[in-house]
Amino acid sequence: MNMNETRIRRLIGPEPRSYWDDLEFSGRNEWNDRILSQLVFAQELSKVNGLKYDEVIAKALDYIEERIAEDGAIVKQTALEAEQMLESLTEDAKSYDVIAVAHAHIDMNWMWGWDETVSVTIDTFRTMLNLMEEYPEFTFSQSQASIYRIVEQYAPEMLQEIKRRVKEGRWEITASHWVEADKNMPSGESLARHILYTKRYLSALFDIDPGSLNLDFEPDTFGHSLQVPEILASGGVKYYYHCRGSEGEPLTRWEGPSGKSVIVFRELTWYNDFVRPVFTSYVPDICRKTGLKTYLYVYGVGDHGGGPTRRDLNRLRAMQEWPICPRIRFGGYADYFKEAERIADRLPVVKGELNAVFTGCYTSQSRIKNANRVSEATLNEAELFSSVAAAAHGAVYPSATFEEAWRGVLFNQFHDILPGSGVIDTREHALGLFQNTMAIAGTNRKLALERIAADIDTSSIDIGSTAANTAQGAGVGYGTRDFRITQVERGQGSTRIVHVFNSSLEAREEIVEIVLWDWKSPIKAIVVKTAAGEPVESQIIDSGRHWYWSHDYLRLLARVQVPACGYATLTVSEGDGYSSQIVIGDPRVDRDESYVLENAYLRAAFDPKDATVISLIDKRTGEELIDPQRPAGLFRLIQEDPSKGMAAWWVGRFMEINSLHERIILKKTQAGDLRQTLSYELKFGKFGTSSLKVAVSLDACGTSLDYQIECDWQESGSRETSIPQLQFHFPHSYASTSYKYDVPFGTIMREAREIELPGNSFIQALRDGDGSKPSLFIVTSNKYGFRGADQSMSVSLIRGSFDPDPYPELGSHHRIKLSVCLADAAVSNRDIIAQAYRLCHPLNVLSGTKRAGSRPVESGYVELLEGTVAVSAIKAPEGVSGASWIIRLYETEGRQTSAALKLFKGAVRAYAVDVNENLIPGDSSVSLSGDRLTVKVGAYSIAAVRVDF
Known part of the structure; x- marks a missing residue:
């Protein structure tokens, strides 16, 4: 801090948190505020110009200090005279252009319930509309399609007012997503649906060009995954605004692995604030960093809505008249990014993910996370089979119903809902939406399967005697x-x-x-x-x-x-004989108990005392995959240090790690030609009231140990004691300094770190230096928080965080599936993604009947024949009732590929579309020959094809 800065600080008075920060001249007169704010700006302007104006500023300070000594305060005349002394700075000051963008950050159900979110939205918007009547120059920007849906549902007359302001250009719609969403845990398909449904909804609601919805406004999102630029660019979204997740330059071009990019503005001064005149102090240096003479100033009280106030607008109006101040105008984000476009080629390029922030959010509120994974998986199957039923069996595709279900999923991906940083009301509403989503998805999946089955010809099957049979209709609801x-x-x-x-x-x-x-x-x-x-x-x-x-x-x-x-x-x-698989009567002799699960691929041995895995052998190579001195398959109760606070957001330092395998009750072992199972139970916790039931199975045709876990969790954390965490821990025998995770529409390798990191469903322990041997990976059905370090993989299963929801995991029965899998050295990312898909999408079993039909007893509808791609969705195009499909896929290995798919019959035509399902002009990546569809997909890219039958 130089001498001028010290003198200005002395005039300002009480120490703010940092230099110039939160400068608020409460209790002083407006002329004091005015001249001191201009002096702060002048000093920052001088610094970026080689201290060019320091002498002039020093003379103005001399004058002000003299006048204070005589008058006891800064009066109007003193301020005006000082401004005259600084007149030589005016031209330089006015060369800067400040675009003041008003917004109201409205968190969806963060510390409150749905009814309050609705009230906050309506009340905030009434304020904004009133201010627009009072201040003709005032403009306002608002994100999140779900907010406009609230207005449409609960205040339709207000919606008409907003539409009028949109047409005037005074109300800027900045939403390209249904909510300001988490970017790490939703699937790639979910992130694509945010864009698809938001652009369709808002463009129709406001009669605007969907191309104008080109900003992804994510000020408070907790980190940003690797493929976000690819997804946004493929959906016609060009700009990204965020605050958390990196510490680099404020204006960059964020490039995904495919080479597609978006222009990113990282907010340096935070996004929730009322207007403080000292904000101009940031302008010279941030503009120096961005390469623009234009500064984006975002203001408006938020989180709980509210937005800008009259004081804010009056201050901005007043500052427009100050001589030593940038030019200030009311505007929108589009105005700023239009300026950024001019220098897009000169912006620094950022690559990779922008993580990690609030790592506790990958594990908190496990029921909400379970709801997300299950909803995505069920909708995937419901859309797929409904598309097949429509194209091949003449069924009606329930497009509008699926959109309703998706809206529930997308809403729950808000950055305070899916991450689990909400209160009890947040959780209850999220789980209510989940039930509605599952009613839609589950029902339509079943109806589609039944429609397909209705055409299967089973007339040649003899069903035997039906006399006095009571089975018909039994089991209603079983499996839900x-x-x-x-x-x-x-x-x-x-x-x-x-x-x-x-x-x-x-x-x-x-x-x-x-x-x-x-x-x-x-x-x-x-x-x-x-x-x-x-x-x-x-x-x-x-x-x-x-x-x-x-x-x-x-x-x-x-x-x-x-x-x-x-x-x-x-x-x-x-059959004719008695089953050898059923034991009748008492045992004849006692035999040694076997605690080994074994098939042609794996041999897993369990400790008979504590049921941990003490040996895991790849029978094809004879290699031992775990260290006998470090038992694997271990359930651990961890006590985290709560002193960091914000328990839902942060994983605390591990204070205590205890194995739960000290008093295991081995309930049964099941041996058979198809499946072998070892089951055990245990009690744990401070009072021994929590329990765990585990069944570990090995199937004859599998290369994985499959864990079915049920937990009655009675643990709770507190600020005074700890945060309890249930963790699954699996050390491995080989050295690994990097681990692979799946992320939305891709995979990523990360160095070993003792920190929770996000994965869509799996973590793989990569071998150091030797790619010729198999490796291990863990796939989960509903978990997102993984830890790869110290030659081990861990999955956080349940955390008893206490803030802001004091009891997030109590009162429910936790059911978890995970598999410890063996991957051959030649196994690709696509193969592992496919195996993870199979865990979350088990085969569907449907009871059939004897009937005549047009379809054979065994058939397929579409098969991926070749190509390093994974298919994320098959659905009907939006608004289309005919026999058409949208097939979305993404490249997994980092090389250009040709994906070949065999369709159930020849198609009429096929062409490339974007995320919004619009034709991509001039694209020649798709070719069709009868029932064979070929799609060229770039490295790490996503692609979508429309097929008309």
């Missing part, structure tokens, strides 16, 4: 708890027909569970066959019947092969 299609029985004979559906675009051979209702025959061997009569391996599980709402059921496993995006048909009937 696990978010599967309901397992209601439609068969009625001694032979049951079962259809198995595969949502993957590749054929699958897996073990599926079949539920048999009211199977009243004697306990004979149950035989499973293909519809062609070929035997299928099967295994009865549980060894008994279970009661369910006046019906009973038993469960069996079957090994089935299902075509890509298609179905297979099985029959279940009585």
Whole structure:
């Protein structure tokens, strides 16, 4: 701080938090405020000009100090005279242009419920509209499509006022997303749907060009994932405004791995504030950094709405008349980014993700995160099978209904909802939206499968006797708890027909569970066959019947092969002999217990005392994949240091780490040709009231240990004690200094760090230096917080954060699936993504009936034949009722590829579209030959194709 700065500081008085920061001359007269603010700006202007004006400023300070000594304060005459002494700075000062952009940051259900969000929105907008009447020059900008939906639903007359101001150019719509969303946990498909549904909705609502919705306004979002530039650019979004997630230059060009980019403005002075005249002090230096003489000044009280006030507007009006001040005008973000476009080629280029911020938000409020993952997965399948049913079976595609479901998902991806940094009301509303989404998605998925099944010709299958059969209609609602299609029985004979559906675009051979209702025959061997009569391996599980709402059921496993995006048909009937899989009566002799799960690929040995994994051998190479001195498959209760505060946002320092495997109760082991299972239970916690039930399975055709976890969590944190965390921990034997994670529309390698980092579903421990050997990865069904460090992978399962929701995890039964998987050295990113997809999208089992139909008993509808791509969606185009598909995919390996897909029949035409489903003019990346579709996809790029049948 030089001498002039010291003197100005002395005149300002009490110390603000930092130099010039929060300068507010409360209690002094307006002339004091006026001249001191101009002196602060003048000094900053001098600094960027080689101290050019220091002497002039010093003389003005001499004069002011003399007058204060005589008058006791800065009076009007003193201020005006000092301004005259600074007159030589005026031309330079007025060469700067400040665009003052008013906004109201409205958090969706952050510290309050939905009704309050609605009230905040309506009250804020009434203030803005009133100010527009009073101040003709005032302009206002507002993001988030969901906010305009609130006005449309709850204050339609106000919407008409807003439409008029939009037409006048005084109300700027800055929304290209449904909400200001998290950018790490939503899938790539979700982030694409934000753009698709927002642009369609707002352009129709306000009769504006959807191309004008080209700003992604994310001031408070907690980090920004790798592929955000690719997604935005592909959706016609050119600009990005954010505050958190990096500490670099304020104006940059953020480039994704594909080379597509967006212009990014990073707010340096925060986005929630009332007008303080000292804001001009930031102008010279920030403009020096951006290369523009234009400065973006965002003002308006927010979080809980409110926006700018009369004081703000009056101050800006007054400052427009000050001589030693930049030119100030009311405007919008579009005005600023238009200036930024002029120097786009000269902007510094930023690459990579802009993370991490508030790492506790990858783990807090696990029920909301479960809702997000399950909603995305179920909608994916519902849209896929509904598209098939419409194009191949004449069904009606429920486009508007799916949009309603998606709006619920997108709303819950707000940056204080999905990250779990909200209160009880936040959670309750989110879970209510989840129920509605699942009612839509689950129902339409089931209806689509039933429509497809209705055309399958099963007329040649003998269903046997139907006399006095009570099975028809049994099992209504069964399976909903696990978010599967309901397992209601439609068969009625001694032979049951079962259809198995595969949502993957590749054929699958897996073990599926079949539920048999009211199977009243004697306990004979149950035989499973293909519809062609070929035997299928099967295994009865549980060894008994279970009661369910006046019906009973038993469960069996079957090994089935299902075509890509298609179905297979099985029959279940009585055999001639007794089953060797059912033990009848008491045991004859005692045998040694075996705590080993083994198939042709893996051998996993468990400690008989604590059920941890003490050996995991890749049988194809003989390599031991874990260190026997570091047991794996370990559930740990961690106590985090709460002193950092904001428990939902931050993971605290690990104060204490305790294994939960000290008093394990091994409940049962299940051995069979198709699946082997080891189950155990344990109690834990301060009072021993929390419990964990774990079933670890190995399937005959699998290369993974599959964990089914149920937790009754009775732990809570506090500011005085700790933040409890349940963690799954899996050390590995080989050295790994980097780990791979899946992110929206891609993967990323990160160095080993003792910090929670986000993944859409998996973490892979990469081998150091040797790519010729297999590696391990962990896939989860509903978790996002991973930690790769110290030659181990960890997943945060549940955290008992206490702020702002004191009991976020209590009162629910937590159900978690995760798999520890073996990846061959040659396995690609696409293969791992596909395996993660299979965990979250198990095969669907549907009870069938005997009927005539036009479709064979086994068939597929679309198959990915080649190409390093993953398919994120197949859906019908928006607003189209005919037989058409949108297929969206993304490249996974970092090289240009040609993706080839086989369709269920020849298409009429196919062409490339963008995220908004508009034709891309001049694009020649798509070719069609009969039923074969080929799409050229650039490295790390996303692509979408419209196919008309």
